[in-house]
Amino acid sequence: MSDPIEKSTTALERANIPLPKFLKKNHYFGFLGILLVYLLAGTYSEYSQTIMNTIIFAIIGASLIVVFGMAGQLTLGHTIFVAAGVFLSANITTVWTRGLETELPIAFGVAFLLGLIVGFPSLRVNELYLALATFAVAFVGVQVLFEWKQFSGGGSGKPVGKLELFGYEFSRGPTLVRIALVLMLITFWVVGNYQDGRTGRSWNALRTSETAARAAGLPVAWLKILCFGIGGGLAAIGGVLYAHTLRYAIPENYGVALSIIVVLALIIGGKHRLMGAVLGAVFVKWLPELSRDVQEYEGLIYGGTLIILTLIAPDGLVGMFEWLGERLKNLKSDPGAETTSFVAKETSPLDSEYLAPLSSSDPKGSLIVRDAAVAFGGVKAVDGVSFEIPAGGVTGLIGSNGAGKTTLFNAITGHVKGATGQFILDGEEISQKPIHNRALSGLGRTFQNLNLHDDLNVLEHALLGLDRNMKYGRIAESFRMPWVLREEKNAHYVAAELLDHMDLLEYWDEKVEDLPYGLQKRVDVVRALATNPSILLLDEPAAGLPTAEALEMMKKVQEYANHISAGVLIIEHNVELVAGVSDRIIVLDAGKTIADGTPEEVTRNEQVIAAYLGT
Template structure:
């Protein structure tokens, strides 16, 4: 491989050698510090899944740590179950606990979630103090926890604990790195960057948020197990809000979503106070100040994640094209419900039909009794002045809003009230009026979002890198590269979306929508912000798409040139009501439409 890769391997080798040699050149005090470094690295990585990868504000993570430690302590002291067996059990219990407590709150955003997790953390700590059923030993906790042992080999010295935790850590890191670069890791990142765009790209946001909490908690549970067996005692004052904030700081100091960052953060948190032990009383004072300074000068963390995608060596556009050739048109597809409007019956098939769709916000009626028909294989445009309710129609059709009344049929199937990710997986893809990309991710990763629901690898296959997972990843990258080329973004695969100029961002959003091989493409003002030349290119591109794929297009547009140039059917809206529909030329000369735009004559 290349030079850089060799160098990083060399550095990695040196770091490992250093870790192996460290205990033989150090004293027990520092070996213990290094042990706790390892425990906090585990904890930092566990919170990194939740906070870093998924962007969920979790300020109560110590609760999951506590569950792991107490499960280990209780089961070991009461039933004598060996510590090592309790590692998976601690993980499992912490994971289940996380599932139960976060299920009802997972929809909360930002600060609200942060507050609830603080509450959960405090409830767990207080419950431990109150000694429910005499299990937790109250404020004094549980003593007499055993040591882990593998057969006759007991982990009972500082050096052995040191290797024990760092070997576990090494395995965890390997698993997490693989997870991070898989469908799962990407899904977490998508919803961190933009929840709505993620949901609309076909990612089950709720599911992946919960998964993130469960996995994060499970890993914290493992850390709890190790901690309990080292100290041989657990007590509630380890699992305070302060502990949770420390974990939060570890992740933020290192850099959101950065595995080496979290480890570095853990190192700083554990080693920093030890170095300043000479100034005992002031060390935390310095630490607090250092946190502020770090956020002023390095708000992105000390070791932020560099985003790269491993691009397979063999990559040819034709090959990729072969793989994603759209499914042949299903001739037996149910014919959509015939519209009430006689004029549109000339369409043989309707891919999308809305029936008396009504949407209200508070008292405001945004869309009223709208009957909309989108012909199969055709381009249908919705025009109308600002505030006419056009975007609301899109949001209802794609499941972002639930209509007050009325129905949405897609390929003859009632999809009213479906969640956006479900709608997306049925074959409706969209772009947004104000571009919604995943700004901090690369172009390829952005496009791969559209492929998410067509892939199937999950946690186990991603960590184990099973053959099917590797194949699937390769397919996904190739497909994404194909669309990157196709939309004229070739060569920008590793560029972050936020660094693209506006026009290219629009194309990238289009590529993401198209990559999912949608049957219906919904575009919200595709030409806004583009110049005449770019608009013209876009028109040609869209028309070509229609020839190449089994695709229907519904778009909102203000640019009459584009609308009149490519639409087969135009629907004009005003004040939430359809005021006219017909062929482009008829609409262009329709007096009611002109009126709606230019104002009513007196």
């Protein structure tokens, strides 16, 4: 009776983790900013072209945040979507004589489909090579426009018709600025919703580690293609507006040069924040505007500013402002004054209303491995390994360096190419499935060399693991429908309890790269646990940790595994630790099983002692 409220509170409330809300502080600021420009558009109508260009570039920048900022796909082909918007707008307004109500959905839809196609190379190539592949797409896109004369007017181009909405004609100038602002608001809202939702989280995850994202069960291939689709569709909205400001569409303007400028603008502004898209657009559009009086030196000023800006704000303007803001905050606040209002738990998080339902008495995670083999060049790293693990058991996998333990793991999870053999999880054959589907079938894994997502905080790692539990669709996510919020909130509660269980709750807001090594290991485990796996594959969880800390962590993992009745397969060098937790140990040497039995049996096996324990 002493403190009933405290007892009943959830981990989330104790750690003061804010719940996802429909509108955040940023939304209000953004809304106010846009409203301000909206109201001033009439007063400063003589700047409407530059304001328009800024808004268009901000929209294109926001669309590029999807592709590049979040999903990390370096594209030089983004103008193809802008061009699609421009020329569709030209055709719809002149041939069909329809207005924006037709232009916008068609432009978005066509560019979305185009994006799905353009995104394909991203499955094969990365970074520079992707930049070139998309460069090629943009290059070919312009050539197509040149030759497809009915659509684009060829080299001569095509005029753009009236600015209309549902039959009402508008003048350009300030009115177009206002329409553009409304579209910018919608675009930013949608992109912002992705940033706060599962799709954005998944994109961020695949940007920072594709391997780990796959292991968490995220459909990386689809996510990559989707980012081009959505990014493309939003860029086409910018294109429609571009068509109406320019009023004349000429293919040669939509080449690679424009692609480079939009990417440059976003990087200058800050590629992870919507504000970055705005600041980048302001930079590239207003610097020339402000240097009109000295226009002879405009290029010099532009280049010079770019150099200086990159020196003082290498992470973009947003990064610089955030850094400044933090410095100011630190100056103001007394460093000692800030105390954590963190309240320790009183009951086990496993009994909380969010984790209790996951409890199961039905053991799962029986794994059959048959003739697993992996060869690199001529070297057989894994050479015909077979074993069966019963459901719910803890199995150790030991062996000297190069014995093929991690390779065997990778063969089971699908992280290595060219693996042969059969893997059957809970009676289901998973050998032919892609990585993320194996994960979805119930394989949860950690990595020997930590494979976390930099830039994501601890809580987000847990949420990534919970992604499969969220059923809301991506369209609903775009508009932040009520059920999206409901599921997100629920996931936050679950994640918080999970963090609490692994003693990570007080670090929920830390970026993983700022955490000490031991905690990073736990984050890796949390991500795997959150997927509610049938079997948990732990790759040297104790490596680099003091034994006490390792044992503590293993205890927590085992508790959780027991809670959900999952099996555990653990690779470890620390024989003492393995022997302490495992029901059974398999010993690998030179890619082959040399022993398989209880810890006692194995540690007494002569072959094992000779190959491994003796040294």
